Amino acid sequence: xxxxxxxNLLICPKCQKRVRTHDMFIVCEKCKxxxxxxxxxxxxxxxxxxxxAKAKKAKFKHDKHLE
Numbered sequence: 001x002x003x004x005x006x007x008n009l010l011i012c013p014k015c016q017k018r019v020r021t022h023d024m025f026i027v028c029e030k031c032k033x034x035x036x037x038x039x040x041x042x043x044x045x046x047x048x049x050x051x052x053a054k055a056k057k058a059k060f061k062h063d064k065h066l067e
Contacts, residue, residue: 010026013044014028014031015030015031017030021037022034022060023060024036025037025060026042026044033052034051034054034060035048035049035050036048
């Protein structure tokens with residue numbers, strides 16, 4: 001299965017709604033959360049999610065070593 005098909009299967013662990021990719025994050029518009037993608041692997045833990053406003057302020061980029 002290719003990467004795009006796998007990403008289409010992902011849902012938000014908090015609300016179970018569809019998510020979308022945006023640069024280095026998987027974004028849930030309903031919950032206003034952005035889940036970081038680290039080394040190509042989505043971190044879909046609610047406790048690791050960024051608030052969407054913070055991700056937007058960071059221009060959807062992160063440095064995994066500074067989190």
